[in-house]
Amino acid sequence: MAKTAREIALEVIHRVHKTGSYANLLLPKKLRESDLDRRDKAFTTELTYGTLRAKGTLDWIIQQFSKQKPDKIPDLVLDLTRMSVYQIMYMDVPDHASVNEAVLIAKKNFHPGISKFVNGLLRTIAREKDNLPWPDKEKDPARYISLKYFHPPWIVKMWIEEFGIEQTEALCEADNRPPKLVIRVNTLKITPEKLTDELKEAGWQVEPGMYMPEALVAKDAGDITRVPQFKEGQFYAQDESSMIIAHVVDPQPGETILDVAAAPGGKTTHMAQLMHNKGQILSVDVNPNRVNLLKQNIQRMGATIAQAIKADATKLKSVVKKPVDRILC
The missing domain is CATH 1.10.940.10 (NusB-like)
Structure with missing residues (x-):
C-alpha cells in the first residue's frame, strides 16, 4: 500500500x-x-x-x-x-x-x-x-521569541542587542515563512535568458532574482530534479544569500581556491563558473557521504577545475601542497 x-x-x-x-x-x-x-x-x-x-x-x-x-x-x-x-x-x-x-x-x-x-x-x-503559557515577553524577550519562533537563543539575544526586541521578533517571524525556490543559472553551460525561455516552455513561472544576475525565481516548478535542464547541470537550486558568498570571495580565473566544508557544492560550483573553469578549487569536506554528493554536483555542473577531497579541515597539510590565493571557510 x-x-x-x-x-x-x-x-x-x-x-x-x-x-x-x-x-x-x-x-x-x-x-x-x-x-x-x-x-x-x-x-x-x-x-x-x-x-x-x-x-x-x-x-x-x-x-x-x-x-x-x-x-x-x-x-x-x-x-x-x-x-x-x-x-x-x-x-x-x-x-x-x-x-x-x-x-x-x-x-x-x-x-x-x-x-x-x-x-x-x-x-x-x-x-x-x-x-499557551509562553514566557513573559517583557521579562524575558529572548526566551519568548526563541520559543515562539523556534530560533536558537544565542541568535535571538544577539539580534535583540543589534536590532531591538520588536525588529528581532519581526525578523524571526519572517524567517519562518516558506522561501521562494531560487535557482542559479550555470553560465558555463547556458545564459539566464535562454534557460528562462526553456523553463517557461516547460510550464514554469520564472522571473529574475533580486540581486544576482545568474539568479532566477521559479514558481510551480514541481520536482526540479526531473527536468532535463537540471540533469544536464544548467542550474543549481541555491538561495541568493548563498550566491552572494561566491561573489564576496571574488575568485579570479587562474587562481587556486580552498573551499572548506564544501559539500554539497553550491559555492564550489558557483566559484568555478565565476572563474570560467580556469584555475583550481580544492573542495574539502570531512563527511564521506557529503563528499560523494559534492563529487556528483561537481560533475553535473561541469566544474572541471574543482576537486572533491575527503579531509579534516583542521589537518590540511597533506591536502594543500602549494599556496592558495583565497579560502572560503
Missing part, C-alpha cells in the same frame, strides 16, 4: 532524528519514489522541514500538556506527535484532520494505548493552543 504524505514525512523526520540523515537528501528521494501528486509533495515538504526546524518549540508545547516528558515518550511516537503539533500550530490544516490522521498512523503502527495517548494529547493541544 502506498504511503500517505504524513507517513513519508514521519519516516524522514524519524530517520533524521535517529540516524543523523540529511533531510535535504532523504526527502527528495522519498518523494520521487512516492505516488503523491504535486500538492501532496508540497505538503510533505513543508511538514517535514517545519517539524525539524521547530523541534525545540514542539517539545516545549508537548511538555505543557503531556503527563510524560518528551524524553520518556518512544522516539517514533514523539516524532508523530511533533509532526501533528506542527500542523495544529503552524500549518493551514484543520485541527480535527491533524488529530485524526495522527491517530490512524498510531493505530497502524502501535498498540491501542499509544493511539489513545496521541488522541488525548493532540486534542488537548488543539483546544488550548491559543492559551
